[in-house]
Amino acid sequence: MDSSDQADRISNLPDVLLVLIVSCLSFKECVQTCVLSKRWRSVYLETRNVSFKETDFLSPSVNANPIRNALGRIVFVDYVRRWVARIHDQPIDTFEISISYPKTYLYVIESLIAFAVRKRVKNLVLDFSNPAWRTFHDVNLDELVVEIPESVYDLATLESLKVCACNKFDPANLSNLGKLKTVSFGWMELTDPEPFLTTSRVESLTINDCWGLEFNMIKGNMREVAIINCEFLLNCIFDLPRVDILKYSGDIFPFEFDKMNTIISEVDLDFRVLDNNNDESDDSNAEGGMLCHLLNNLLDDGGRSATTLTVCPFLLKMIPRSEHPHFLRPMETKHLVLKTELHPREFNGIGLLLMNCPKLETLTIDLLPPSPIAMASSYAGIDPQTYWMQNISYECQRETLKAVIVKNFIGGAKELHIVKFFIRSGCKRLERVELYMPFDLDNGRKVFAYAKSEMLQKISKHLQVVVHNS
Missing domain, CATH: 3.30.750 (Transcription Regulator spoIIAA)
Structure with missing residues (x-):
């Protein structure tokens, strides 16, 4: 059977099946199906998963030119408005709006959020971050102008929510959403989420590039927790008795771990934000000691273990530089993932972890x-x-x-x-x-x-x- 016969067979399916097919595609792929035939032009509008991402519509070359970027954003917003105007009775499960510099289009954003609430969506993404931001230090506070309306906090159908670069956002307002299982917060100042996390049924939590974290505990029944490049103002205790996946990326803080799951399926530790390829600083011994303490505290105290442990080059470089690297205790890890450049500075750290994973x-x-450092060069007597x-x-x-x-x-x-x-x-x-x-x-x-x-x-x-x- 040739490809044209197969295409005919798909086109002969009833609309209800075609809608299910396009709803399994990404929104960008879904839109592309409209060129297949006149029939598909109406079918693709009935997808249950709608995602308006500025980065999908504007190419990097357009973004590089201010005039073309401004014109492209006008076209993008006009497209979004026309699309929504065509949607009437069909249900929407997932709705995403992602646009930078939202101040110009606040009235459109407010109408889109209202549309998502009327459709009683299950999954909602409200992302107003700027792709040019690399860390939270790059955030211009004047760009954080969108405020989440009360109607979102009352949207009882929500199962997944992602909120990025919003103003005056308070996670505590989400406490009444009994179906909410997955939450992600990013690129904004974040108040204490503990009242929300301890009273909700959330199973997955991601906090990405947030600052002003003045809470001293992350507590709840989440199965998956990811903290990525955030600023903690206080020492923080992790109280996660059901956690199965724990990912941390960012600076070294004196974290403590209390009432953690006995066996964690996956632990991922990434401190590359600190890696300036200069491990001769006065702080390197202290950093090595803190990392050894972190591993001991997380994966040994109380008999805890990580089935899979993923570590970064910075950790490999620093743990041998601890004043007492031999204090690193054996771990029950079965799968060790080394993210590495295989530079000689990392070799002793690799050996130290292999020595302390006897059941690997x-x-x-x-x-x-x-890195820019020559890979063939020796280091401190270590010849690669x-x-x-x-x-x-x-x-x-x-x-x-x-x-x-x-x-x-x-x-x-x-x-x-x-x-x-x-x-x-x-x-x-x-x-x-x-x-x-x-x-x-x-x-x-x-x-x-x-x-x-x-x-x-x-x-x-x-x-x-x-x-x-x-």
Whole structure:
């Protein structure tokens, strides 16, 4: 059957099924279906998931030109207004409006929020952040002009809510929304969410680039919590007895963990915001000590463990510089994910974590783009050419390690050295090495990477080397 016959079969489906199909697409893809035929021009308007994102309509080249950007925003807002005017009786499940510099279009934004409330949507995204912002320090307070109306706080159908770059937002006003399961707050000053979190049924919480966090506890029955690049003004205690996924990105704060889940499926710690490639500062020893304390406090006290632990290059560099790195206690982690540049400054930290994960079954090496510092240079007597040739053996290698996974593998010397280390070191239970090449790798580099993977297979007696072209 050729493609035209398949297209005819899809077109012959009843409208109700076509609406279900387009509702499974992203809104941008849904809009693109209108070019298929006259019939699709009406079908795509009936999607139940509507997303008006300025970044989907304006290309980077338009944004770079102030005049073209202003004209493009006018066209975008006009398109949004015409779309909404055509919507009558059909239900809407998801509604998103994302536009920067909202002051010019406040009256339109207010009408769109009112439209979402009338449709009694289940999922609502109100995002007025600026794509040019990189951290909360970049936020211009004059741009935070949208205030969430009372009607949103009373929208009992809400199951998911994302609010970004709004003025005078108070999470406590959401306490009466019994169906609300997922919340995300970003790019604004945030008052204490504890009254809301402790009385609601929220299962997923994300706080992204918020400031002025003057609360001293994050407490609730959430299963997933992500805190990304926020400013805490007080020491904070995490009281999350049901948490299954915990992600933190940002500065180092003296966090404490109380009544946490005994087994956390996934912990992700990212402190790259502090990484200026200068670990010789006077603060590096203190930072290393704080990171060791954080790991001990989170993953050891009370017998807690993380099935999967993901760490960043900064942590790998700093924990060996603690005054007492040997105080880092063993962890029950089964899967360790190292986001790393494989710079010599990270090697001792990698070794320290391998030593303290005696039950490790899977090691993932997620290679990041190198920093400006030359990767081939030695550091403090650590030679990248010979470090992984040492006769080092960790308990996890001898007893439990089954798989080594390398992401963004290109066959370079840095990743070959460490993979050979695990192949040569007599890992009794090691079954496979998986190598994932970058999706954008050119054909010449792919051939080179494949050749290096074949070399690894030749020196591997009992295990399988698998290459994935991601």
